[in-house]
Amino acid sequence: MSQIILPGTTATGQQTTLGVMGGGQLGRMFVQAAQAMGYFTAVLDPDPASPAGLVSHFHVQTDYLDEQGLAQLMQRCAAITTEFENVPAPALYTLGAHCPVAPGASAVAVAQDRIKEKAHFERCGVPVAPYAVIGATEHLAAMLDAPSAAPGRPKQASAPLGGSAVHEVTSVGADLFPGILKTARLGYDGKGQIRVKTRAELAAAWDSLSQVPCVLEKMLPLAAECSVIVARGWNGDMVHFFPQLNLHRDGILAVTQVFEGNMASATVERSVAAAKSIADDLQYVGVLCVEFFVLQDGSLVVNEMAPRPHNSGHYTLDACDVSQFDLQVRTLTGLPLVPPRQHSPAIMLNLLGDLWFDADGRPITPAWSEVLALPGTHLHLYGKLQARKGRKMGHLNITGADVEAVRATAQRAAALLGIPAF
Ligand code: ATP
Ligand code: MG
Numbered sequence: 002m003s004q005i006i007l008p009g010t011t012a013t014g015q016q017t018t019l020g021v022m023g024g025g026q027l028g029r030m031f032v033q034a035a036q037a038m039g040y041f042t043a044v045l046d047p048d049p050a051s052p053a054g055l056v057s058h059f060h061v062q063t064d065y066l067d068e069q070g071l072a073q074l075m076q077r078c079a080a081i082t083t084e085f086e087n088v089p090a091p092a093l094y095t096l097g098a099h100c101p102v103a104p105g106a107s108a109v110a111v112a113q114d115r116i117k118e119k120a121h122f123e124r125c126g127v128p129v130a131p132y133a134v135i136g137a138t139e140h141l142a143a144m145l146d147a148p149s150a151a152p153g154r155p156k157q158a159s160a161p162l163g164g165s166a167v168h169e170v171t172s173v174g175a176d177l178f179p180g181i182l183k184t185a186r187l188g189y190d191g192k193g194q195i196r197v198k199t200r201a202e203l204a205a206a207w208d209s210l211s212q213v214p215c216v217l218e219k220m221l222p223l224a225a226e227c228s229v230i231v232a233r234g235w236n237g238d239m240v241h242f243f244p245q246l247n248l249h250r251d252g253i254l255a256v257t258q259v260f261e262g263n264m265a266s267a268t269v270e271r272s273v274a275a276a277k278s279i280a281d282d283l284q285y286v287g288v289l290c291v292e293f294f295v296l297q298d299g300s301l302v303v304n305e306m307a308p309r310p311h312n313s314g315h316y317t318l319d320a321c322d323v324s325q326f327d328l329q330v331r332t333l334t335g336l337p338l339v340p341p342r343q344h345s346p347a348i349m350l351n352l353l354g355d356l357w358f359d360a361d362g363r364p365i366t367p368a369w370s371e372v373l374a375l376p377g378t379h380l381h382l383y384g385k386l387q388a389r390k391g392r393k394m395g396h397l398n399i400t401g402a403d404v405e406a407v408r409a410t411a412q413r414a415a416a417l418l419g420i421p422a423f
Contacts (some may be wrong), residue, residue, distance in 0.1 A: 002080075002101045002235045003222065004335065005334060005335040005336060006019075006079045006080055006101075006333075006334040006335060007334070008038045008039035008040050008171050008299060008334075009039045009040075010050045011350040012096025012193050014136040016040075016058075016059070017039040017040055017079050017333070018040065018041040018043050018059070018077050018078050018079060018107055019035045019040045019041070019042055019043070019078060019079065019080055019081070019082070019333060020042070020044070020045065020074050020077065020078035020080070020081035020082070020083065020328060021042070021043070021044050021045070021053060021057075021076075021082050021083065021084050021166075021365050022045050022065060022082070022083040022084065022088040022092065022093070022096075023044075023045070023046055023053070023065075023082075023083060023084035023085045024044045024045075024052060024054040024057075024060070025051065025052055025053065025084055025085060025090055025383075026052050026053075026054040026232055026383040026385075026393060026395075027053075027084040027085065027309055028044055028051070028052070028053030028064060028080050028085075028092065028200045029052040029053040029055075029317075029383060029384070030048070030083035030099065030310070030318070030324075030326045030381075031053070031059045031082065031084060031310070031329050031330070032044065032053050032056055034324060034326035034327050034330050035328070035330050036056075036058075038327075038330060039134065039227040040330070040334075041053065041059070041414055042057045042058050042059070043056045043057060043058065043059035043060070043061060043063070043074055043077045043078055044057040044059070044060050045061040045063065045065065045070055045071070045074050046060070046062070047059075047062055047063060047064050048062075048271045049062055049064075049133050050386055052383040052384045052385060053084065054242075055345075055384050056384070059077055060368045061073050061074050062186055065088055065089050065092045066089055066091065066092050068095075069097050071092060071141065072144045072147065072269075072342075073373060074096065075096055075099045077363075078100060079101075080100060080101040080102070080103070080334060081096050081100060081101070081102050081333075082102070082103055082104070082229060082287060082309075082329060082333050083102075083104065083109060083246040083308070083309060084310075085114060085309065086109060086113050086307060086308050086309065087141045087186075087187055087189075088109065090106045090107075090109055090110040090409070091102045092107035093105070093109055093281065100179065100418065101235075101237070103132065103286040103287040103331070103332055103333050104285055104286055104289070104308045104309075105286065106285035107283075108283045108286075108287075108308055110309045111283065111309065112306050112308040113186055114185050114186055114304075115184075115185045115186070115188075115216050116134055116185045116214065116216060117307065118305060119132060119216065119280070119308060121279070121283065122303045123283050124282065125275070125278045125279050126278070126330065126358060127275045127278070127279060127303045128259050128300070128301070128302050128303065129302060129303055130175060130218045130219050130221050130294070130302050130304070131176065131218070131219040132177070132217060132218045133177060133272070134185075134214070134215075134216055134360050135182070135203075135207055135214070135216065135217055135219045136185075136213075136215075137213045138215060141203070141204060141207055145228055145303060157422050160328030162214060168232045175423070176219065177217050177218075178197065178198055178199060178200075178203075178219075179196065179197065179198045179220045180196075180197055180203070180218055180219050180220055181194055181195070181196050181197070181217070181218050181219045181220060182195045182196075182197055182206045182207060182210065182215050182216075182217050182218075183196065183204060183215060183216050183217075183218060184210055184213050184214070184215050184232065185213070185214040185215055185216060186213070187213070190252060190253045190347060190391065190393075192252075193210065194252065195209065195210065195282045196220070197217070198276045203217065203393050219295055219301065221296055221299045222296060222381070223246075223294050223295065223296065223297075224293040224295045224297045224299070225264065225265055225290075225294075226246075226247045226248070226249060226292065226293065226295065226304075227244045227245060227246050227268065227272055227295060228244065228245045228247055228291060228292070228293065228311060228313045228314075229241060229242070229244045229245075229272045229273055229275075229276035229288050229291050229315070230242045230245070230276075230288060230289070230290045230310070230311060230314045230317075231276050231288070231289050231291075231292070232275055232281050232287070232288045232325070232328035232329070232331070232338055233252045233280045233281070233285050233286055233287070233332065233338075233339050234246065234286065234287075234331070234332050234335065235282075235286050235335050236335075237281075238337075239277060239280060239281070239338070240275055240328070240338045240339065240340045240341060241276065241277065241340075242259075242294070242314060242317060242321065242325065242341055242343070243259055243260075243261070243269070243325055244259075244263075244264065244268070244272050244273060245257045245258070245259050245263075245313040245314065245316070246263040246264055247292075247313050248423055250421075251391070253351070253353065253391060253393075254351055254413075255350070255351055255389055256348065256349065256350055256351070256423045257312075257315070257316060257347075257348070257349040258342075258344035258347075258348050258349075259316055259346070259347045259348075259349075260318065260404050260407070261345065261346075262267045262404070264295065266300060268295055268299070268300070270291050270350075271301050272291075272301060274289065275293070275301065275303060276289070276291040279291055279303070280304060285308075286332055287308065287309070287329060287332045287333065287372060288310045288311075288314075288325055288328050288329045289306060289307070289308055289309075290306065290307045290309070290310070290313065290314060291303060291305075292304040292305050292306065292311075292313075294306070308393025309328055309329075310325040310329055310397075311325070311352065312348075312393070312415070315349050315381065315396045315398065316341075316348070316349040316398050318342065318346035318379070318381065318398060319344065319345075319347065319379040319398040319400050320343050320344065320345045320346070320347035320398065320400050321344065322341060322342045322344060323339060323341040323345045324341075327367075328341070345377075345400035345401060345402075345407075346400070346401065346403065346404045346407045347398060347400050347407065348399045348408065349396050349397065349398050349399070349405050349410040350395050350396065350397045350399070350411060350414060350415055350420055351393060352367070352382070352393070352395040352396055352397060352418070353390070353391055353392060353394065354388035354390050354391060354392035354393075354394050355390045355391065355419075356388075356394070356418050356419055356420070357388035357394070358388070364388075365409075367418050367419075368417045368418060369419050372397065372417050372418060375399075375411070375413055375414055376401070377399050377400045377401040377406070377407065377410055378397060378398070378399055378410065379397065379398040379399070379400070379412055380395065380397055381396050381397070381398070382394060382395035383395050397414060397418075399411045399414060
């Protein structure tokens, strides 16, 4: 893209409009950032009550592959981004043929598929957890036949399967157990994942996932989890946020802590370098989040990437001079990428639907008033009409003068809301 898409009214009196595929909370916060800068916004999402659709100038309420819906979006928008990785890549290819789309369909296609994603990480020289692809019945049969007493590493070859190059497993020994079977596509928040300890459990788990292509990943002893968010422009310029330390509960992000000293400096350096090389190698344009495991020996393993702003980056709304959503707008429009500056230590608490129910399952309203009486708390609710257990309803950012104050306030807020201490 050679021309910058400037905010505000054009010389011919048109309002410049930015589009987003998907109407969830990430789309909503993108829309809010774009609107703050003077852009009009358009959201494509079939749900009439989608969080982003509710706050956007335009809401195209069609399926992601609906030709008329895509045509409407293209007609309105100067550029289009995406807010979740499961937007069908063909829709992004269609849009990309007519207007700037970032991230591009090919990068999103890699992030949509754990098999392609892991191959990309390995190509970048970033270690992944030991894994094997379960892509066809033969793969599982081979695994079940493999002698369990002879631990073997997954053999890797680029054999085409289902039209794409994948690792073909010829034998896998006991060293992948205990493991996690993960669907190659469409997983999120720990969905589409089953923990397995034995080959028999693996076979049953694969059946229960309808035998879709999967990866079996070795369970690693995690000391911590972290993520790095980078923003890369059309011209290859790249900036990043300080790495986030993330606590997951039941496969869902619960708490993110970001301040100097939140992790060893070697982990900071290595994770940032790895995230940058992963983005560069993809010629990525947009905001990208790379999630890592920190192992007990201090080494780093990449888990997965998200081709969009990320839940672990929501603290940037209140603790940084430029948020991850501001950077999404800037990468999309070709505006300059300035390195973000974090001006306060930050902790983010995810607000899951569980908080809207008491111990007996009766609906309650969380203690907002008490929480907001604590200095440095910033409440973000996504406008979702119905609370459900495990559903991301919002988040609470806590900022303060120093790490101790932020920690104390965050623990207090967590206790008031019924979030376990961390
Ligand atoms: P999301 O997209 O919401 O981040 P997801 O459904 O794609 O989640 P993963 O990130 O693969 O799932 O896994 C969710 C969590 O499960 C991880 O953050 C980690 O806590 C745990 N986990 C996943 N894989 C492993 C592993 N190989 N070893 C140990 N823990 C793991
Ligand atoms: Mg994850």
